[in-house]
Amino acid sequence: MSPRPGFVLEVDRSTPATLIWHGEGFRLERLPVGSRIIYGPEPLPPLADPDQAIRDALDNPLGDSQPLRTLLFPGMRLTIAFDDISLPLPPMRAPDVRQRVIEAVLDLAADAGVDDVVLIAALALHRRMTDPELRHALGDRVFEAFAPHGLLMQHDAEDPSNLVDLGVTDHGEDVEINRRAAESDLLIYVNINLSAMDGGHKSVATGLASYKSIKHHHNVRTMLNSRSFMDRHHSELHSSNWRMGRFIAESGVKLFQIETTLNTDTFPKELAFLQKREWEWSLKDRASFLATSTVLGRTPGGLSRKIFHSVYAPHDLTSVQAGAVEPVHEATLVNLYRQQLVEVSGQTDVLTMGLPYIGPYNVNSTMNPILVACLGLGYFFNLYKGKPLVREGGVVIISHPTPWEFNPVHHPSYIDFFEQVLAETRDMFEIEAKFEESFATDPWYVHLYRTSYAYHGVHPMYMWYWCSHALAHLGRVIIVGGDRAAVRRLGFSPASTFEDALELAEDVVGRDPTITHLRVPPLLMAEVT
Amino acid sequence: MKALKFERNVPRFAAARVASAIVGSGKGVRVGPLELVELDPIEIPGPSWVRLRPRLAGICGSDLATLDGRSSRYFEHIVSFPFIPGHEVVGDVEGGALDGRRAVIEPVLGCEARAIEPPCPACAVGRKGSCERIAFGHLRPGLQTGYCRDTGGGWSTGLVAHESQLHAVPDDFSDEAAVMVEPAACAIHAALASEIAGGERVIVLGAGTLGLCVIAALRALCLPGALVAVAKHASQRKLARDLGADQVVKPGEHKRAARRLSGSLALESDGGDIERLTGGVDLVVDCVGSSDSLQQSLEVVHPGGRIVLVGMPGVVKVDLAPLWQREIELRGAYAYGSEDRPDGPRSTFQLAMDLVRDARLERLVSARYPLERYEEAVAHAAAAGRRGAVKIVFDMRKAGSGPGGPGSGAGRPNAADTTKEAK
Numbered sequence: 041m042s043p044r045p046g047f048v049l050e051v052d053r054s055t056p057a058t059l060i061w062h063g064e065g066f067r068l069e070r071l072p073v074g075s076r077i078i079y080g081p082e083p084l085p086p087l088a089d090p091d092q093a094i095r096d097a098l099d100n101p102l103g104d105s106q107p108l109r110t111l112l113f114p115g116m117r118l119t120i121a122f123d124d125i126s127l128p129l130p131p132m133r134a135p136d137v138r139q140r141v142i143e144a145v146l147d148l149a150a151d152a153g154v155d156d157v158v159l160i161a162a163l164a165l166h167r168r169m170t171d172p173e174l175r176h177a178l179g180d181r182v183f184e185a186f187a188p189h190g191l192l193m194q195h196d197a198e199d200p201s202n203l204v205d206l207g208v209t210d211h212g213e214d215v216e217i218n219r220r221a222a223e224s225d226l227l228i229y230v231n232i233n234l235s236a237m238d239g240g241h242k243s244v245a246t247g248l249a250s251y252k253s254i255k256h257h258h259n260v261r262t263m264l265n266s267r268s269f270m271d272r273h274h275s276e277l278h279s280s281n282w283r284m285g286r287f288i289a290e291s292g293v294k295l296f297q298i299e300t301t302l303n304t305d306t307f308p309k310e311l312a313f314l315q316k317r318e319w320e321w322s323l324k325d326r327a328s329f330l331a332t333s334t335v336l337g338r339t340p341g342g343l344s345r346k347i348f349h350s351v352y353a354p355h356d357l358t359s360v361q362a363g364a365v366e367p368v369h370e371a372t373l374v375n376l377y378r379q380q381l382v383e384v385s386g387q388t389d390v391l392t393m394g395l396p397y398i399g400p401y402n403v404n405s406t407m408n409p410i411l412v413a414c415l416g417l418g419y420f421f422n423l424y425k426g427k428p429l430v431r432e433g434g435v436v437i438i439s440h441p442t443p444w445e446f447n448p449v450h451h452p453s454y455i456d457f458f459e460q461v462l463a464e465t466r467d468m469f470e471i472e473a474k475f476e477e478s479f480a481t482d483p484w485y486v487h488l489y490r491t492s493y494a495y496h497g498v499h500p501m502y503m504w505y506w507c508s509h510a511l512a513h514l515g516r517v518i519i520v521g522g523d524r525a526a527v528r529r530l531g532f533s534p535a536s537t538f539e540d541a542l543e544l545a546e547d548v549v550g551r552d553p554t555i556t557h558l559r560v561p562p563l564l565m566a567e568v569t
Numbered sequence: 570m571k572a573l574k575f576e577r578n579v580p581r582f583a584a585a586r587v588a589s590a591i592v593g594s595g596k597g598v599r600v601g602p603l604e605l606v607e608l609d610p611i612e613i614p615g616p617s618w619v620r621l622r623p624r625l626a627g628i629c630g631s632d633l634a635t636l637d638g639r640s641s642r643y644f645e646h647i648v649s650f651p652f653i654p655g656h657e658v659v660g661d662v663e664g665g666a667l668d669g670r671r672a673v674i675e676p677v678l679g680c681e682a683r684a685i686e687p688p689c690p691a692c693a694v695g696r697k698g699s700c701e702r703i704a705f706g707h708l709r710p711g712l713q714t715g716y717c718r719d720t721g722g723g724w725s726t727g728l729v730a731h732e733s734q735l736h737a738v739p740d741d742f743s744d745e746a747a748v749m750v751e752p753a754a755c756a757i758h759a760a761l762a763s764e765i766a767g768g769e770r771v772i773v774l775g776a777g778t779l780g781l782c783v784i785a786a787l788r789a790l791c792l793p794g795a796l797v798a799v800a801k802h803a804s805q806r807k808l809a810r811d812l813g814a815d816q817v818v819k820p821g822e823h824k825r826a827a828r829r830l831s832g833s834l835a836l837e838s839d840g841g842d843i844e845r846l847t848g849g850v851d852l853v854v855d856c857v858g859s860s861d862s863l864q865q866s867l868e869v870v871h872p873g874g875r876i877v878l879v880g881m882p883g884v885v886k887v888d889l890a891p892l893w894q895r896e897i898e899l900r901g902a903y904a905y906g907s908e909d910r911p912d913g914p915r916s917t918f919q920l921a922m923d924l925v926r927d928a929r930l931e932r933l934v935s936a937r938y939p940l941e942r943y944e945e946a947v948a949h950a951a952a953a954g955r956r957g958a959v960k961i962v963f964d965m966r967k968a969g970s971g972p973g974g975p976g977s978g979a980g981r982p983n984a985a986d987t988t989k990e991a992k
Contacts, residue, residue, distance in 0.1 A: 448841030456829050459822050484834045492841075 043082035046382030046564055048556075049317075051075040056318045058557060059329075060538075061394030062521060063407065063441045064344040065336045066314070068329075069538050075555040076388065078429075079317055080564030083303040084379050086356030090137075094144045094360050097298070102371060103364025108145065108228075108296055112152035116225040120145060121162045121195075121218075121248055122177070125169050126400035127232040128302055129561075131176065133352035137300050139179035141230045141360070145298075146182065158220055159186050161194040162229070162247030165254060165489070165496035166401070167450055168194045173404070193220070197250045197496065198486050206291040209283045213256040215291070218248040222293050231299040233372050235419075236270045236380075236565060239299045240369035241285020242278060249284075251480050251498060257281055260468040263508040268422035270565060272373075285365060297365045299372040302355040303379055304562035311351065315562045341443075348397045349404050380565045384429065387568060389553035390545045391430035392538075393420050395440040396561055401495065401503070406447040409526040410454050410500050412440050417517065418506030420558060427568040429556060433515040435545040437538070442522030442530075449493055453485045457500035458529065466531045468508045476501050515548040570608055571940050572725030573963075575635070577650035578602040586638030595951025598636050598944050603654075605940060611721045615684060615707060617732045619664035621674065625748040625937065625962045626723025627657030628950040630777060630858075631881045632715075636947060641883040648716040649709035655723025655963070656715035659738060659747035671738040673750045674730050675918050676713035677904050678720065682731035683708050695907025695914060698758070713904075724940065726965050736918045739926075746931035748962055749782075753930055754921035756782030759879040759902035760790050761909075763852055768794035770830050772823065772869055775856035776800030776809045777953065778933060778960045779879055783854055785928040788813025790920070795830055797850075799823045799865075804957040812928055820865075827869035845891075849874060858882035867891045877902050937964035 049055065057068035058077055071077065087093045098108040105111075112118065122138045125131075142159070149157055159178070161169055174192065175183040186192035195218050196202060204219040221227045221244070229247070233239045246254055256262075257280035263269070265276035272278035289295065307314045311332065313325035321329070336344050359375035361368045399407060399415040407415070416438040421428065430436060446455045461475050476498060479485065485497025511517070517532040518541045527534040535541035545553060558566075585601030613620070632654050634640040656676035662668055679697040680688035683706025691699035704710035711717020714730065721728030738747045760783060765771065771793040773784055784798055798814035799822075800806045806817045818826045824843050828835050833848030849871035855862045858880030864887050866876045872895035879902045892899060905917030924930065935958035938946035943963070950961035 448837070448843075450841075452841065456825050460816065460818060460826055460829065463818070464816065478829070482829065483832055484828060487834060 043084055046079055046081040048382070048384055049077045049079065051077065058559070059314065059318060059394075060392075060439050060557075061396040061561075062439045063395065064341065064348050064397040066333070066394065068318075071392070071557055072542070072555060075557060077557045077559055078382055078384060078564065078566060079559050080304060080382060080562050081379060083305040083356075083562070084358045086303060087358060087360075090357040090360075091140055091144065093357065094141055097360045097362040098144060098148065101296070101363025102361055103367035105296060105363035108362065109148045109152065111226050111294075111296060112149050112154050114153035114155075116154055116156065117223070118149055118154050118157045118226050118228070119160060119221045119224040120157065120228045120230060121160045121221060121244070122230040123232050123238070123243075123247070124161050124163050124166055125173050125177070125403045126166055127238065128234045128353065128355055129398055129400065129403070130306070130351050130353045131403060132302070132355040134176065135179055136177045137232055137302065137357055138177045138230055139182060140357070141298055141300065142178060142182055145228055145230075157191065159192045160218060160221060160248070162243065163195045163197070164247050164249065165197055165251065165499050165502070167489070167493045167495050170493065195248050196490055197254070198490050203250050206288060206293075209287045211280070211283055213280060213284055214252050215245070215284050215287050216250040216253040217244060217288065221248050222288075222291075226294050226296060228296045228298065231297070233299050233301050233376055235563060236272065236373060236376055239372055240272060240278065240281065241365055242281040243297065244288060244293075244295060245281040245284035251496065253284070255480075255498075256284075258502045258505065260472050260505050260508050263505045264512060266509060268424050268428070268509065270422045271425045289365075295365060296362065297368045298360065298362045299368050300357055301359045301372060301375040301379065303358045304564075305354045305356060306562045308351065308354055345397065345406070377565065380563055381425075381567050382564050384556075384566045384568045387427055387431040388429060388434065388556035389431060389549040390435045390437060390542070390555045391421075392437040392555060392557045393439070393560065395420070395438055401499070402447075402450070405450045406445055407440075408446045408451055408454055408458070409442050409444065409523075409530055410458055410503050412438070412442045412519070412522075413530050413532075414503035414506045416440070417510035418503065420560060421510040423558070423560065423563075423565050425565065425567045428513060429558065429566050429568055430514065432513055433549070435516045435518060435548050435553075436510065436514055437518045437520060437535075437541045437545060439520045439538070440522060442519055442526050444523050444526040450495060451500070452488055452494050453479055453482070453497040454495070454500040457504070462529050468505055468511075471501060471504065516545065518544050570610055570725060570727040572606055572608050572653045572721065573603055573940060573943055574606045574608070574651050575654055576602045576604070582638050585636060589637035589639065593951065594633055594637050595948040597638060598947045601636055601638065603636060603943070605943060610727050611719070611729050613729055614719050617665070618729050619662055619667070619732060619735070621658070621660040621662055621672065621728050621730050621735070622726060623655070623658050623660040623723045623728065623963075623965045624671070624744045625659050625964055625966070626655040627748050627752070627960055627962045628946060629657055629752070630779065633947070633951055634881060634883065639883055644712070644716075647703050647710050647712045649711050649718040652711065652716050652718050653722035653725050653728065654715050655725065656713045657748055657751040657962075658714070658723035658728070659744050659750075660723075660728075662735060665732045667732070667735055667737055671744075671747065672735040673738055673747050673918070674714055674723070675734045675736060675754070675905065676715055676751065677906070678703060678708060678711050678713060678717055680706070681733045697906035698904025699906075724943070724963055726940075736916075736922070739922065742922070742926070743931055744966070745934040745962075746925050749925050749930040749933060749960065750918060750921045752778050752960070753782050753786070753924045754905040754917045755779060755879070756786040757790065757920050757924060758905045758908065758917050759783055759854060759877055760786035762900070762902040763787070763791065763854060763875065763877045765791040765793055765852060767792040769851035770795045770797075771852045771854065772797045772799065772827055772850050773814070773854045773856060774799045774823070774862050774865060775880060776802075776805035777856065780856035781805070781808050781812055781933060781959065782924075782930065783856055783879060784809055784814050785812040785930065786924055787854070789924055789927060797826050797830060799826075802954040802957065805954055805959075808933070808959065823865055823869055831871060833871070846871075848872070851875070852877065854879055856880045860885040860887055863887045867897065870895075870897055872896060874898070875900070933959040934962055935959050936961050938962075939964060
């Protein structure tokens with residue numbers, strides 16, 4: 041039976057309660073009659089033979105690229121960059137798709153007699169990956185072959201000796217990327233395209249770039265002009281990356297792009313109810329829900345975090361395409377939309393969403409309040425093509441505990457941003473003008489980014505900028521069940537229950553508003569007409 | 570006359586200490602050695618002494634330490650019992666050159682007030698706060714009015730003052746503004762004693778009356794490159810910002826604020842928490858004076874930096890290893906007298922009057938109580954921060970007879986008193 045497409049359910053009296061994520065927990069909530077719930081398509085069937093599909097893609101590239109095997113030759117410098125820990129979400133069970141692709145590439149390189157090969161985790165300004173995380177992404181064979189010999193590197197956006205300034209685009213954007221990548225005879229970038237934002241020219245222009253370069257597209261102006269940043273043809277974030285990517289190619293960097301899409305099989309069997317439609321829950325699903333909820337309710341926060349972060353997704357490969365960046369990415373988007381796109385008719389007054397325990401920047405870490413805002417108003421709000429799901433002046437209601445809690449190893453500058461900057465101002469432009477430079481160049485943040493496992497000093501600001509489109513668009517943001525002080529620090533309204541939140545929302549949008557619930561995860565993208 | 574008298578009564582002193590330790594600051598006054606009494610007027614000690622009828626008299630942190638039984642034994646030989654507390658005083662002068670005028674009292678009982686000739690080296694150059702004769706002369710020991718048996722104090726309806734102690738209050742000053750002159754003078758002396766070079770980065774620990782006045786003084790008289798206030802309560806944070814702090818943080822956030830301000834590196838625990846800074850700010854002004862605040866000061870000042878201790882400490886336990894290894898300068902700043910200014914020496918009190926006017930410090934007076942309600946007044950003062958208040962004063966005026974000022978009516982808190990604390 042082929043998977044069913046996504047759809048929009050209208051809640052009536054017979055509709056069972058809806059599962060709503062709440063950080064490291066979830067609950068069932070009855071939405072008002074007449075509300076809409078957006079469900080994503082069911083997981084697409086996996087490729088029957090993913091390894092063969094990868095080999096086929098490498099041999100049959102898209103665009104004007106030659107088959108990979110013909111681009112490899114003895115004595116060449118080959119660099120393979122790959123997406124970091126922020127993808128996929130949750131991390132996928134072994135073998136990770138990066139492992140499959142890189143093993144296939146390395147087989148071809150070995151056949152061609154290439155012996156100068158370096159792997160680079162394309163961190164951009166993200167934290168370094170730990171050895172276990174790298175081993176999981178690459179597999180034992182690749183990790184053991186490269187890591188002990190110093191050939192498995194992590195991009196360091198603050199290492200001037202390993203950055204090269206390629207020049208400036210016709211829009212005045214500095215293009216500075218990883219020297220090894222730029223000076224290789226061939227750069228191969230291995231993507232996991234979990235969302236429509238990922239991949240394309242953004243892979244190299246962001247993943248392997250320096251702050252000097254990244255700041256041209258990660259700023260308030262581009263964010264306000266990205267509607268949405270999940271729709272690259274209407275995203276200034278992507279336009280800037282595309283200019284840079286083309287400039288990189290014109291500078292002589294030879295790139296072979298590999299992009300992959302996964303299905304939305306997000307949770308293992310024991311948690312399968314999390315991705316099923318509630319009225320189709322079996323007795324076993326109900327029992328699993330009850331048992332999981334009960335256990336989580338009695339488990340201390342730290343332990344439940346550990347439990348959730350040990351969950352690996354059974355994601356399967358649904359497509360792989362390789363070759364020239366732009367045709368590859370267009371094909372990727374077709375495959376991605378095939379899995380994620382849901383048609384939604386009309387906007388809503390109130391958009392509700394339950395945020396799960398994980399986002400791109402807290403894998404094996406804490407989802408601090410900035411990341412809550414970013415996941416809700418940056419990522420989830422922007423999961424649209426066409427028009428935002430919620431109308432201008434509308435309300436977003438987020439369910440998440442939003443603890444005033446930070447991981448000081450991963451997010452040191454987040455603490456200072458939250459405590460010191462947001463206490464003074466939430467204004468995006470003021471923050472950008474007054475604080476960004478000092479956070480970006482702070483020697484301690486730089487030290488921790490380079491030598492520990494810290495996100496770059498400027499990263500919390502980017503996460504705040506990520507919210508700018510939503511904040512400019514919305515009349516109010518309400519967080520249900522959050523730490524009230526933390527919620528207020530973000531500038532949002534706290535509410536104890538969904539009912540309270542809806543009452544608060546009515547102050548902004550009027551009585552009897554239209555309500556739409558975004559049932560994510562599993563990931564979907566709404567095409568709003 | 571009515572007065573709140575503080576007796577040397579060891580059992581009551583001990584009871585106050587225990588009660589304040591168990592129940593909290595200000596709660597020991599009921600069992601302590603302070604009591605409301607009727608007394609004969611205080612005798613004039615000698616020539617150039619006049620009577621002062623207090624209008625308002627503030628309750629200061631050092632008063633609370635005394636009432637709580639927490640003050641250092643260091644003071645035993647420089648006070649004389651029984652005494653009437655109250656050294657932040659505005660009142661009406663009876664006699665002398667200022668007869669019939671309002672005046673504030675500069676409470677230090679130095680050589681001139683004690684008729685000591687020649688004056689000690691400190692008094693000779695106007696540094697009255699450093700007087701070496703505060704236990705000598707024709708007065709009994711007492712470092713200030715309010716701690717000397719022979720002068721009385723502000724928590725009464727009458728005291729005596731040497732004419733050299735009195736500063737006429739400008740007609741446009743409310744009593745509330747005038748009662749803030751003494752704490753403002755302390756703050757000015759501390760700010761100037763800090764010897765801030767332009768552009769230095771400064772942290773002020775504590776945002777009670779003294780801390781807030783220090784912030785205002787630093788902003789008015791010095792040129793700090795950045796001024797960070799550490800304030801516990803929401804109302805204090807707002808006032809600190811209003812009075813000139815560039816940034817206001819909560820206790821516990823001071824290390825991260827100092828680190829970011831100075832661009833210092835940091836040494837961390839295994840969990841990533843900052844244990845200490847390798848650098849830090851140029852100057853810390855400690856307006857708390859506790860073991861914790863001194864330790865915090867040492868944590869955030871850079872090697873070779875300075876700590877100025879303004880809040881009155883008692884016996885404290887502090888690890889001085891960083892003071893030694895980082896060659897940090899620790900100095901006190903007490904009272905007032907004469908300050909060296911670019912245009913010559915100026916009386917600290919005169920500078921303080923300018924500061925009170927310019928920074929509108931009368932707004933720090935949060936509530937007034939009659940002497941009869943001293944237990945409530947002291948409890949309110951001890952809980953001022955968390956109740957959204959700053960300066961609590963005794964009001965010896967008849968209701969409505971004063972020249973005006975914020976609020977009205979004794980014992981009635983200002984609106985700020987209702988400020989809710991928010992994290």
